[in-house]
Amino acid sequence: MSQERATQVDRASGGEEPQEPLAVVAAAIVQHGRLLVVSKQAAPEVFYLPGGKPDPGEEPLQALCRELDEELGVEPREPRLLARVESVAALEKVPMHLTLFEARIDRLPRPAAELADMQWISGHERDVRLAPAVTDHLLPMLRQRGSMAL
Numbered sequence: 445m446s447q448e449r450a451t452q453v454d455r456a457s458g459g460e461e462p463q464e465p466l467a468v469v470a471a472a473i474v475q476h477g478r479l480l481v482v483s484k485q486a487a488p489e490v491f492y493l494p495g496g497k498p499d500p501g502e503e504p505l506q507a508l509c510r511e512l513d514e515e516l517g518v519e520p521r522e523p524r525l526l527a528r529v530e531s532v533a534a535l536e537k538v539p540m541h542l543t544l545f546e547a548r549i550d551r552l553p554r555p556a557a558e559l560a561d562m563q564w565i566s567g568h569e570r571d572v573r574l575a576p577a578v579t580d581h582l583l584p585m586l587r588q589r590g591s592m593a594l
């Protein structure tokens with residue numbers, strides 16, 4: 445944890461406790477060079493990876509399986525930890541600790557009612573607004589690995 449983060453104080457509540465980053469887990473699912481992204485009804489214009497916040501006591505992979513089932517009715521196949529990323533949560537705009545898994549799926553994702561949209565992107569679309577963690581961290585990583593075109 446950086447010194448800056450360690451000394452961050454929850455001023456809104458007047459408390460003295462350092463504020464923990466928001467924990468989020470998400471899956472990078474790439475098929476034929478395209479990345480699966482979703483947007484939620486809460487913010488239909490912002491796209492990011494399927495996933496969400498773990499429930500209390502839930503392990504990251506458990507949370508990922510639950511979120512993928514709830515959002516898309518799919519199960520991650522051969523999930524592999526890809527990276528842990530510090531970024532800013534696209535909706536809450538607070539520091540976020542994102543645990544990223546890479547996974548395959550073997551059935552068609554079916555967006556649940558909480559989702560506004562779902563797209564398979566190349567990463568070069570001009571009309572798709574992506575969360576900072578996707579643009580700044582995930583896409584460069586996937587391009588470097590050759591999973592997506594430069």
Ligand SMILES: Nc1nc2c([nH]c(=O)n2[C@H]2C[C@H](O)[C@@H](COP(=O)(O)OP(=O)(O)OP(=O)(O)O)O2)c(=O)[nH]1
Pocket residue numbers: 468469470484492493494495496497498511532533534535536537540575576577578
């Ligand atoms: N799932 C996911 N969330 C991301 C990514 N990038 C990013 O900034 N976020 C942010 C968006 C939100 O601020 C937060 C996750 O919120 P969420 O709405 O998906 O979480 P959730 O499904 O658990 O929803 P809820 O309990 O708040 O209803 O993390 C990403 O790639 N995937």
